[in-house]
Amino acid sequence: MKVVIIGGDAAGMSAAMEIVRNNKSAHIVVLEKGDIYSYGQCGLPYVINGKVPNTEELIARDVEEFRSKYDIDARIFHEVTAIDTKLQKVSGHDVNSKEPFEFVYDKLLIATGAAPSMPRLENADLKGIHMIKTIPQMNKLMEQLPNVKHVTVVGGGYIGLEVVETVRERGLDVRLIHQGSQLMSVLDPELAKIIYEEAISKGVDVLLNEETIGFEGEQVVEAIRTKTGTYPTELVIVATGVRPNTQFATGFAKLENGALIVNGKMETSIANVYAAGDCASHYNRLKQQDDYLPLGTTANKQGRIAGLNIAGFNQKFNGIVGTSILKFFDLQIGMTGLTNDTADKSNALIEAYVMEVNDIASYYPHPSKMKLRMLVEQQSRKLVGLQIVGKHGVDKRIDVFATALYNEMTFEELLDLDLAYAPPFSGVWDALMQVPKRYGKKD
Template identity: 55%
Template sequence: MKYVIIGGDAAGMSAAMEIYRNVPGAEITSVERGFIYSYGQCGLPYVVDGRISSTKRLIARDVETFRDKYGIDARVGHEVNGIDVDKQLVFGTQSSGESFEIPYDKLLIATGADPIMPVEKGSDLAGIHTVKTIPQLEDLLADLTPDIENVTIIGAGYIGLEMAETIHACGKKVRLIQRGSYVARILDEELAQHVHEEAKKNDIELVLNTNVEAFEGNQRVERVMTDNGAFDTGLVIMAVGIKPNTRFLEGTGIALTKNGAVIVNRHLETSVENIYAAGDCATHFHIVKERLDYIPLGTTANKQGRLAGLNMSGKFAPFRGIVGTSILKFFNLTIATTGINERNAKELGFEYEAFKLSARHIAGYYPGAQRMFIKIVVRKRDQQLLGAQIVGPAGVDKRIDVFATALFNKMTLPDLLDLDLAYAPPFNGVWDPLQQVARINARL
């Protein structure tokens, strides 16, 4: 049995390892357009200020390990240009310029996603960067010289906020440009105001309701041109989002969403026989929305890749879905969300209720108690949990994971009161903040 995997990172190599474990003698070939396998992309921002000492620390398994220890034909510098679904062939071009062709019995598409570059005019100037791969980060680090004083970050999502913090830690003046009215769009606007306050405390310049139209400079970027004026800068980081890397699938008959994500079923199968997809290039079933969604995160990529490998090995291993849980650090704030927020609920036509609470993350009388801000969305007719957003300096990660587990199990607001959660004054109040929301608002 010949297994071919396109993509050598989280989803692809998670699948490869499951095939290796479950199919003795399997012939596994993986092809990667870059030259690095299996690394933690989410750790890239923290290399900038030295919290992580080197990009090498992010590599989980190198190419030689897959080749020598597991017998996987792990190829680098191989970019796939297309798939012949009738002949079951993958073809493309090597970095040397030579073409290649690989037959498969089962194929996994795990090509991830590429950063979006929405501004064309001046985008070829030096000093404009995206941060998605180790080589891209290393290019940024080489360009972030001592004479660079001002850095402009376009986009204020996960990467934009994390990069703002670490670039600021390098002694640079940081400007964040966001086309919407607030940053951290995973939150509703009132909770995002806490993020705005944290940005101001740390001298991060926020430029909101502003669209970038062009970049200007003499060979190197010097100005960002917007519909709200021009901004001088020494370096630009584009962090406006990513798009699935699936252009090479044109003409294959593989069904895609409007944004180019590969549509997969619960077993990570595509619309074409013997072809699977997983990770940032594929759709993800959202348990709360009860529909396919696209929320590309490293956790999901690893889970989908593992299950794709099991299904390709002949196992019955359905992907049960996501609830959209994410978390990020921004200076002294933790920002977390799971499920849907109020803005999503309105867009989806849910009849809902929303409840807010400010509470201490541990017993209020214990030294170091800090305030967190919580917003919960529930379905109106039965108070089934739909989502939560939490912002605060401490204790946020614990609560968002409890709520994500409750969402996965389709619990209601009153159900939170029955949870047997850990309590001691240094760790929690006698009623956890999530249970405090339920005590005030649950219909019993």
């Protein structure tokens, strides 16, 4: 069996390893546009502040290991530009020499991930304007950072906040420009306010409701221009979201953003072609529909499922509930399930419980407050979503709630969970169980 995998990172190599383990007769060719395999993209921002010493630390396995140890035909600088699904072949060219190539396949996996999206901004080609989705992009940024004192970050989402923190911890002045009215647009405004206050307290210059329209400078960026003003800076990092790398894949069913629609087996709309990771759709168990929430955990899981099915098994990816967490200076920001906006689209009556609770027992030294917002479906009492902002203990509560969501638990069942308790870790009633209104309406 000839297997071609496009993309040598999380989803692609998770799939490749499952095929290696479970189908010894398979011949695997991996076509990677760059020259780096299997690295932790989520760790890139922490190279800036030195928590990760260098980008090489993020590489789990290099290309030579896949070739020599696992007998995978792992190619580098091979950019795929077309797929002929009738003849079952992929074609493209070498990035450096431009020499064309073709590979036929029995099974094909598209695992091309996503690319950072650069808005259409004036003078975006000036030196000193960066995006940081790959190791080469981060290396380029790190070459210039020692020569600047002021950085502007465009975008107040996950990556934008992580970059703001790590640049500031490097000792540089930071301005954060965000088009929306609050940081982390998916959060409830009351929780987002805490993040804004944290940024201000750490010396970050935060500009909200500012739409960036371009940059100024001769050869190097010297200022960033919005609809309301011009702000001097020495370096810019743009973090305004990502788009799936699927432009070359024509004839497939896709989401509006270009992500390839897949079923539970990771099969696309065309026979013998699979997709996984940030270039594919992600079934949302709560929405009961295809969604797009690109995360490294999901990419690895989808890649594993795709690999097992290509190897001859019958495995299913059971979907996501939308769980994520973020560190921002002294805060932990976690969420899982639906937000107010997405819950409203379900046409269900939703109750929201907002609380401020301690992360540990109140009498134990150094308790800290967590702001918690829980959504519950009014009639069924099923759990719908949770957002938490606090200094400690957010990860534990988010993971517990995500597990409850996955298993379609009700609010009352959540209260019955046998959770770990000791004063240094929790109050006798865990933070998740301190909702003022403990029960639904009586019959």
